[in-house]
Amino acid sequence: MEITLDKHSANQASIKIKLTEADYQTKVDAKLKDYAKKVNIKGFRPGKAPLGMVKNIYGTSVLVDEINNILGESLNNYLKEQTFRVLGDPLPVEKVEEKIDWKNQKDFDFEYKIGFIENFELPLDKSIKANKYSIKVDDKLVDETVANLKSQYGNSTNPETAEAGDHVYGDLAAAEGEFSKTVSLDLSKITKKLADKFIGKGKDEVVEFAAKDVKKGQWEEAFGLNEEEAASISDNLTFTIKNINRTEEAKMDQEFFDKIFGPDQVKSEEEFLNKVRETLQSNYNREAKVFTEEELKKILVEKANLDLPEEFLKEWLLKANDGKVTEQDVENEFPIYARQLVWSLVSNEIARANEIKAEHQDVIEKTKEMIREQFASSGLGASLEDSMDLFVDNYLKGNEGQNYMNMLTSVQNDKVLDFAQEKISLKEKEISLDEYKELLEK
CATH class of the missing domain: 3.10.50 (Chitinase A; domain 3)
Structure with a gap:
């Protein structure tokens, strides 16, 4: 077997694999002998048909299967040995003028296209600067929120x-x-x-x-x-x-307080206003955290400066989805896919270089947190906690196990972002709600 790599550019290449009869014939013969012991052919007792007849009937399909197995294993092993990182899956190059004659050919030539990026490093140090945002909940925002609540419940x-x-x-x-x-x-x-x-x-x-x-x-x-x-x-x-x-407008009385926060949670106008402020601040703290992390992702992605093989990836996405999407769909959605892919590469590199791992227990705890947030306003309370293990188990097994993998990735991203914020130069920046909205629009 002969495998050669030809790099066409900084991120795309072709791989040619040449097979001779010696590479596959032994395995094909062994498979046919095994077939002969089991196959049922009319006119012969099970397993007693002549090997020549078995070969004549099943020889081509066995040959195709074995060559495909050899190609898959050889290509996979070869790519593992390379210093670059393959993106997507290799795409076979189909040449009409070189149509395979499976019955008579002895030697075979195959070619694949690949997209890749060279291995990269992303050291995290104080030279990387980012902002850690917090959103100020001022009196104006509290007053507007209370006015909306009074109108809504009036x-x-x-x-x-x-x-x-x-x-x-x-x-x-x-x-x-x-x-x-x-x-x-x-x-x-x-x-x-x-x-x-x-x-x-x-x-x-x-x-x-x-x-x-x-x-x-x-x-x-x-x-x-x-x-x-x-x-x-x-x-x-x-x-x-x-x-x-x-x-x-609703009156600022106990009935109104109970409708907003539940029975006897607050018992005076002062307590109500403080509770509104605390709730707003908690909500905007979560938004500020997400915004900070998204901005940090952009900075780290820009710092990595990865050059994706866009042409290859678009072709691969089209073929991988097998008729479910059009070329225009791929073209429209590619910027989103590219951003997600680059961040995934950056996150994985930071995790690898710094031995950051998402553990099973981390996945369990993050799933519990997600479920608590989803049921926060349901009033289930203790009954939810009593059934929490069942909720978690059902969710993580859902979508054929993909939910677990998604949560595992999410945990790793959380750890990577926390680690990055410890290593880089992070400046605290308090902004108003209006300033936050302006930043979101950019």
């Missing part, structure tokens, strides 16, 4: 006349033309000048206004029209009021 009424902030239900129609639609108008989402036209108006009263009084985006957001309907409106309109909905 009582709904149907007053006689409209006031600012009400929802007005009625018929919107063009003064001249055929357009007409029943809508629910949120007065808080239109200009004050237009909203004032509705203030004091009651059931069956008609409000007249011009299309120009409605600003861009308000047709969709406030009136609930689609883009086509909004684009068709250009003249004067009428709005005939059919009903008015108003939500009265």
